[in-house]
Amino acid sequence: MHSNESQILLYLILILIAARAGGEIAVRFRQPAVLGEILAGVALGLIPAIRPAVDQQAIIFIAEIGVILLLFEVGLDSKFDEFKRTGAPAALVAIIGVILPLVIGFGSAILLGYSTNVALFLGGTLTATSIGITARVLSDLNRSKSEEAKIIIGAAVVDDILGILVLSVVVGVGSGIAVRLGGVLLSLGLAIAFLTLALVIGTRMAPFLVGFTRRMKGRGVLAVSAFIFGLLLAYLGSLVNLAAIVGAFAAGLVLASTDDRVKITEGIQPVVDIFAPVFFATVGMRVDLTYLNPTRSESQPFLLLALVLLFIAVPTKLLAGLGAAGRRADKWAIGIGMIPRGEVGLIFASLGRTVGIISEGIYGSIIFVVLATTIITPPLLKYSFSRSRRSGTPQKRLPHHRRD
């Protein structure tokens, strides 16, 4: 083994141990394991010798596979028909959750003295919803099949489609390129066409696909084929500008309709258990708040911006939960589930920095919001569900979460 591979192996081992320890401590404090994994990552990131791990392609990629498979598993655990049933409230939650942060974020940035372009970009960044964290918390709390979970995930998919629209417009305007309506509509059409094709045709094709793998020989054919299918839809989704996790979720949803759903889940589960914590720990490791240090005078405007953005980011998504009012579901839990900006927010921020719309300081403020929304969601969601259970909202009481 070459020394570079040895080094990455050591990074991976340390990240896995830290994530496992952090998850364990979180569970002992009655918090979702994912919160402990993120905080363990924050702690690892403070060690200068380990921090470079997050810049290693192999670590980034393994983390990506972890979160792709997590959403694939969430899809496998879902029923397409139920998603169609929750389509209307999910769409309403998504639309409110895009318009409110966009408008209020834009207005506040203008009031703080930022230019129209920057303000538009900041508002756009706040519209993102990343369900990686929420999906994991729901899984930790054994709520993946609840009504709330269905609406949150449905809304996140719609949000991702709307996000393509917002991003195209914001980056188009911000970078001075005239927005080409045709181009925007094309990418929007492609995304919707991909999801439609994947779900409608995929669901009909799935039995044949599974039947095909049944005729193959060799060990673990089903799990390997399902893994390939999940990665393939994640990749195809990313080609039409959807988040890879949305494509993976669609793949899971397609296979959920087959007879081999349980077997596929059994094969994919250990891979998720091993790799998903790497994703959440590396999210934590990316925290670098030196540029928001309040004792440095040059940081203060960005610290102010960060706090204002956070103050907008949380309530606007909470209000989006009202889109599910009247349903037999906890609308506050839905709103909380929409809070994390996660890696969708990070992609937004990186893009803004790359095309030169925002400065390093503003970038730092956005990263702060992304991480803060990510870290506050697990305990809030846990609290919200335990509160709704106490107040007697109908909820199936599930056995203590331990499947292995």
Added chain:
Amino acid sequence: MHSNESQILLYLILILIAARAGGEIAVRFRQPAVLGEILAGVALGLIPAIRPAVDQQAIIFIAEIGVILLLFEVGLDSKFDEFKRTGAPAALVAIIGVILPLVIGFGSAILLGYSTNVALFLGGTLTATSIGITARVLSDLNRSKSEEAKIIIGAAVVDDILGILVLSVVVGVGSGIAVRLGGVLLSLGLAIAFLTLALVIGTRMAPFLVGFTRRMKGRGVLAVSAFIFGLLLAYLGSLVNLAAIVGAFAAGLVLASTDDRVKITEGIQPVVDIFAPVFFATVGMRVDLTYLNPTRSESQPFLLLALVLLFIAVPTKLLAGLGAAGRRADKWAIGIGMIPRGEVGLIFASLGRTVGIISEGIYGSIIFVVLATTIITPPLLKYSFSRSRRSGTPQKRLPHHRRD
């Protein structure tokens, strides 16, 4: 998702699909799946757009994890006591399998007109044994628990220890550094100490380790902890210059003695099924034989060298199988199992090129031998086992290999 991650995801998908298809075709032709995976990799490597995949850190690392876990699983499937019982023949097989190729390889290279240093290096390279391929073929043929498998794997572990000695001496002499006997003995002592500690103390500690994970909460704790343990011993082994797969094998052997062996295997198996084929396909993708093109006159000496080395590489390891003569095991199958030089040979060759002992042309010849020994082993081993079964050598007839 960034475009670089998208690109790697596409590479991984293509490698997985090719490996699955190749494995499937091989099985239809009654050959071990691994042969099809390697040949599928050779085919992929001919496509200029896909070939760069093998230089991507993420792909290299995922392949490495695949082969590490494969040997970890082989260890899990073994019994330490049985290895102690087969220790004597295994050691004899290993010693013959190191001395013969070293002496004959050295002598032949001298006769071909190479310098003492180069000849010593070429002989040293031929001593390597890589059990990655053999372990996989045995698994494909459902022979992982046979007497032959135990002797081959035991011999490969001893070979790896002897390899440290040979490599230290050869590189020390070859690069003009006076061989420091103390240094060589130290690294040899460290490798033996590591294996002893890992196996003897590890086996006693294992029940406590497993008991510790039983007190942990959260999903998949056992599989995750076992995975970490496997990677950790692979890493520690590489620190004392053992191949990572030897450390991983030791980790599996340690956990094989625990009550949770079956559960651990169930958790690790899907990860092996998904990632190990990536290793074998990328081995095939590295084939680049342009420098051995017989129509180019400057290639001809290297082509001659490659053929001579191959002609030495195969029979010398076959003869090593005689070390197991008198045992209730097929000595030819054992000899064949020792043939592949695999990644241990590749590491030897890379090192020789780096320290400047060998030229690009000689490097190409070594790569040819490594690949040729890798490709011929699966069909030979399969043939050998089917022959010994027909001739009535005692062999448990196992059910057709399909576990999922």
